[in-house]
Amino acid sequence: MDRKLLFRNFVHFMANVHQITNDMTKDAKTEDITQVQYKILEYITVSQSVTITEISDCLHVSLPNTSRELRKLIEKNLCKKVSDESDRRKYYIQLTEKGNALMEEAFRKIQLQFDERIKHLTDEELQEINKAVEVLQQKIFS
Template structure:
């Protein structure tokens, strides 16, 4: 069965594609740009920020909180280790458990990227207003939550 889209829906689809191509891809670059100055992706910076915020955090803690695999975080951690931004230290109570810590240069980079990111976000709030920023964030959260639920439902249905 072939369903035809109404003219309005076709126009909205085309507009959504244009917004994605011209804006959403730019948004990702805009957000991640401060981290790239230090050889990091935004995801890697977020891990660095998590380590800066917490005294005892492990690779498994981060993977669990982000709902991703251990290997996905491990790849990110490897880059942070190569840049000498973090180091791992065994827990006193369980030597098998490795806690992540910032090096001095890791602390400096985390501070600088945090300042740059915060300044950019403050510009958004000053330009668009707090209410509009909240509306956009609420829409994105709602959209992601609904679509992920739909995605997971259809994925389970297809596997059955």
């Protein structure tokens, strides 16, 4: 396997992924939240319960800035802090009902766009796609 070629294909692929997902998530945000705030909510959504430092590390946003954005999200009643009983310096961040509803709505909209993209495909092709996602997920993005 020509690794140089693989890399080129991969880079091109990644650029496309970014562009398309930008398109798809563009109108997904109903509420008045910023891009970073959306990313934070998304991260909380897929990770369920996370500390503030974890959010900061994974999203590459400094701890002070993460703290600031979380304050805004909490003010908007989209998430809440839960104190860790065994280490009272820590807080776990969780979505509120409102936050959950917001993200579900966002995902619903993204799914509409996604469905639009795959609507002309056969069941076989969909399985092929699912397989491809699994492969990449497992071999590269794990």
